[in-house]
Amino acid sequence: MWILALVITALVALPRHATDALTTPGPGTRESAPSTVARTFALPQPGRVFQFPADHGSHPEFKIEWWYLTGHLTSEGGRRHGFQATFFRRASEVSAAPHPSGTIAPAVASPATPPSPPNFANDEFFLAHMAWLDVDTKTFRHEERLNRRGWDAQADTNRLDVRNGNWSLQDLGPDAQGNPTLELRGGIQADLFWRMRLTPKKPLVVFGTNGVSRKAREPSAASHYLTFPRLSVTGELRRGSQTGRIEGEAWMDHELSSSQLGEGQVGWDWTSIQFFDGRELMAYRMRRDDGSTDPFSTVAWVGQDGRVSQWGPDRFTWRGEGQWKSPRSGGTYPATVLLTVPEPDGRPGPTWRIEPLCADQELSGGIGGVPYWEGACRVLDASGREVGRAFVEMTGYAGHLRRAL
């Protein structure tokens, strides 16, 4: 899930050419801009041993981090819903420094640039997205929120406790199996507010090779990609003055990196599927500017036992079928996805048909400025039987992503 990179970089500029040291020049090189000093960030290291619950929390040494939940729920009366709740953290590439002398006229005071104040810090931004789909009425609502690190947005480094306004995701402590029990609070404007308790049904999965998930040829374009592929959800939904029960299943990614995009990449497609048979599948396709699939695309099975098996783009195909055009952004997205992946044991597998539960699940990018489609889908097999539920993310279809980045 790299929508983080898409949205936040539109805001604060992700460098296109990252280096291993990831030392980026600050804008102080321009005469008109204030002086700043570059910051350095950590890169994902193979073989990293994660320590929990601290590693569920924030990692300020990395530039980019997100906690990304998607899921399918049922409310009272059997109404179906899809939801998305994402919390992003993005560190500034530069830190403030005193202005160079000479930019201020003589006899004019030269207030030194203050250190980043704790309640309104400039060193980290927190973006969050919430989305809610009412499948029966085909109503899709979403809201974005951006805050700087401080009083209204923060992430704990010792445990999972990330907040953005009145939205939060917290680790309430381990259950009997030692798995974390999470609480999600989120909502859409004044219309909806939900409180969910999420309990992993399967152990945590670390995607990638030796704990590192590569996204592009550049060594820095990589992440630590931690996932709870299936969590049970119970909670309540407040709609106006009415409150009702909700339940269902969710998927949660926690990813940390310092750079994700590579040269020539124009967007990506991503999906997570929870099959009714207890297996899960995650696939992403990095799209290049010539229309081809980037070699660093991946598909991964999570077996019923939690074992992960993954392949590169030479073993799977991702095809779009039909089109849906957004009336707002003008972006044209594939209406349906046809995904052909090998079986977990490597044998050729069937083609899954992934159909949106509602065509219009585009997030307008009101704050980030980059629209993208992320929505609840159902998964059909070749006979048209529903075999699972999915979430799909499609970026770079509304406007030129490279330009935004």
Added chain:
Amino acid sequence: MSRSTPPQVQRLLWTRFSWRHARQAPWTTALLVLTLALGVAVYLAIRLANRAAVSSFRNFTDVVTAESDGMILAPAGSLPESLLTGLRKQFPDTPVHWVPVLESTAVEPGDGSEGIIGNRTTYTLLGVDWVALQNLAQARRAQGPETGSGSPPEPNRAHPSAAVLAQDQGSGSVGGATLQDAGTPGDQALLWARLQDPRAVLVPAAVAARLRSPTLRLVIQERIVDLRVAGVLPDDPEQPRAPDNLLLFDLPALQALTARPGQLDRIEFVLPEGPDRPARASALRRDLEGWASGRWLLSSPSERRDNAATMTQAFRLNLTILSLLALLVGLMLVYQALDGAVVRRREEIAILRSLGVEPGRIRRAWWIEAAVLGLCGGALGLLLGWAGAQGAVRGVGQTVNSLYYATTVRSASLDPVEAAVALILAVAASLAAGGWPARQAANTPPAQRLGRGRAQAGSRAPRWVLPGALALLGLGGLLATLPALRLEGGSRISLAAFGSALTWLLGAGLLAGLLPPMVLGRLAAWDRLSGPARLGLSHLRRPTGRHRLAIAGLVCAVAMTAGMAILVGSFDTTLRGWIERTFMADLYVSSEGAQSASTQNRIQPETWKSLVAEPEVVAANVVQAVELQLPGGSTLLFGGNPAFMRDQARIAWREAPTGDALWDPACNSGLALASESFSHRFRLHRGDTLTLPTPTGPKVVTLAGIFSDYGNERGAVVVQREHFAAWFGDELATSIIAKLRDSADAAAVRARWKAAHPGLAVYTQPHLRGEALRIFRQTFAITDALELIGVAVSVLGLGFTLASLLWERRDDLTTLRALGFRHGEIAWATTIESLVTATVGIGVGLAASLALGWLLIHRVNVQTFGWTLETDPPWLWMTGLALAVLTMAGLTGWSIGRWGASLPAEREE
């Protein structure tokens, strides 16, 4: 018969009767319309100027929040940032945007000279979290209905947030120079830079248009800072427009620039659009009230606007009453003119009556004439009033700036409601003034004027006049003893005192009409007077009702004008004395940004500490100030040095302190001084205790003394600065008063301090004294204009009355000419009549003005503003006024006498 008169008769009456007269005497008609217009114009101009000044009060955050649902304020000082975390914890699930706000002020630097205070635009610096602005923009856009496909919020290009983060708004330019955010796509590192630049600012289009470079140099606190213009605030007619003096900062940047880290001025709250927003807002407010439990105050943008209106209410009401008095004098003139017209047209009325036109129709004809006069005068008054408001608004604006809050109001628009009220007032006034003449006209018997008529005979005043006048004077005396009406927010209005002024004016006017026969009847040397003198005076030995009315009009005008002059003169004397006693130190230092009452520019501790440590300084009073919200209204709390006040100023005590504890910082932590305004407003006196809300908890102080102060009408409490600094946790000073060594050259020290701190305003004692007086006199500019109008109208009224009297007596004039009286002698007789009438009017008017002056000084002023003044009537000015009115009356009498002497006996007008 009366019922059978066709309606055409009414039209005929209008064209052949009213309209013909108006055409035949165009100058008289024009003068009458103009007089009425003037009265209406004065009223309207003041009302429009008041309205403009009140509406200019802006809650600047509206530009960002499109009017928030409410706000949290500290009862004194600033709010701590920690309150934000507390709010989120207290209301974890509530969908609400808490918007922390810091506000300050700044001006562009001057040329280094001492200069005029208050002549530069004060900018309001608004600090809000630029990053969180995005969320507000989204919250303020209504979501689509929950049916069908949702309509997610789009980026709002007209919201200030667009100027912060939108990437394509770099097309903005300032003076031809491209803004720093005008980066090419992909150059987004500049976006980071904008947020990290501690001197980035967003400016309104008007400011951007006049800048020659993307740099804006301002005095913030006491420092000159070059700000970088990072963007231009969008100007969308559908959004609250950014005022031209608003500058938008990122909150932490403004905190750093103003040296107020961790401080907020208020926290506004904005609920997202959606169902039941008013109900949600009320519920949240209720919950907040419970949570705040007296520690914090809750308010709303509309309440803040109301407070600003309440704060200036007394001042505005005083001006409105003055303007209504101008209209009242104008009314008298209309009455006199219409009454004169009845006299002149009596023959015609009698003929009409003989021809069968019933009295009702004649009355209606007069009503219509009065109404048309009112309409014409009113319409012209609207134009004049609107034009006058453009001038008045500056006067009102300057006063509001000096005393209440910052306003940049430059023009007043013609408000339809005010205009309609003024027009209705004009017509109603004209009808009221025309009522008695219309009745007189309708009562004219047909037979009376068919033969040669007689002028209205002189008569004794009706029996009720003397007791009526005495009763009015008595009632006025009673009203003068009543207290002021107390309004919400601590404002007071002296309604009873104004009522007293009105009854005294009427009583004096009635009484004055009785004087001529009493005095002239006892004139022993009557026989030795010349013929013209006897002739002139004979009319006053048995004066007509018109004489009495003319005298009453003059009494009113002279009393009002001179009464106001006594107030202004006394104020002037008092203030000069106060300024001399108070401003006895050598140098007065404030931020150069301190240009109005609401300035928030302060001097940072390192600066003032370095100044007071200068070797030339032998004593200094470092003053800190904060606005204080008390249960009875808002006031000001100062931290200062009482011992310095005692030693370096001669304070005029209303209630002097006893004992020595007040002067010793070690012993005075529980003591405070209060200004007289404060004492009146909050009804507290020496020895009373007062609880001051502070960030470190409530502090109970005992008032040790009450001193005279004319700096503001909201009142002031002074405590030792060291205690103030401890209570409020900061040492930002509003001003420094320095006493220099005797050998020091104040001008040289000033020049040196100014060179070292260009953002400071350093005033020498003579300059500050001069400026204080100038600002005070400026606030009375409007009053002066109203006075002049009053005098002009009253003299015109005298002229009208004399002309009517002579017209009525034109047969007598013919007889006089036949008896050998020359034109000059007749004119002389009229001049004497006019002069004596004027003398009585002026004499009684001046006597009444003393009473009125007393009322204004000792009742209205004390009750409304809490200022005790020395009574010092400007005798010379009053003599000048008397001579001027007398001269004008003489000239009017002479010229009308010449005109009257030439009238043919049988001439029809």
